[in-house]
Amino acid sequence: MSKQPQQRYAEAIVNRKARHEFEIIETFVAGIQLAGSEVKSVRLGQASLNESFAIILRNEVWLENMQIxxxxxxxxxxxxAKRSRKLLLHKKEIAKLQAKVSEKGLTLVPLKAFFTPHGLLKIELAIARGKKLYDKRETLKNRENQRHLDQLRKQYS
Structure with a gap:
């Protein structure tokens, strides 16, 4: 009898645009309330954090536009697939987030979704400020310069 090949689970679902579009100020880790079938889909990597964001309503944090x-x-x-999902945080953390987000220009952005060693799904949230176009260009330029310097160091080492 042959064994069936095991399915490979996703390491983490990452919001790649978030670090490009936003300046990250502070990060938090929150649990998320999901149905059983949604957890299975996330384990298989069938989720996306692109264009998702978090909001605070009635002292609860909700994740909007997460595609599962x-x-x-x-x-x-x-x-x-894109329903609102409740994020699980302590009251003190929610109060801190609410105080920060009330400042002008700050928002809550999910950076990644990952599983803990105990099998729980967590969301890494960030308090972030949107970048201007020139900030994005500057970041790209700095990244290219750093990559070039690393290549030169490697070449002459």
């Missing part, structure tokens, strides 16, 4: 593709073997009700 419905699990294909689910027999229960099919959930919306």
């Amino acid at each position: 593709t419905p699990y294909k073997h689910n027999r229960m009700e099919v959930l919306e």
Whole structure:
């Protein structure tokens, strides 16, 4: 009898645009409330944090626009792919986030979703400020210069 190949699980779902579009000020880690089939989809890497954001409503933090593709073997009700999902934080953390986000120009952006060694899904949230176009160009220029310097060091080492 041959063994079936094991499915490879996703390491982490990363919001790659977030670090390009925003200046990260502070980060937090929050739990997320999901249905069982959604967890299975995230484990398979069928989730996206692109264009997602977090909001605070009635002292609760909600993650909006996180895309989780419905699990294909689910027999229960099919959930919306982009529904609002509650983030789990302590009251003090929520109060701190609310105070920071009330400042002009700051927002809550998810950076990545990852599983803990105990199998719990966590979301890394950041308090961020949007970058201007010239800031983005400057960041790219600095990154290219650093890459070039690293190549030169490697070449002459």
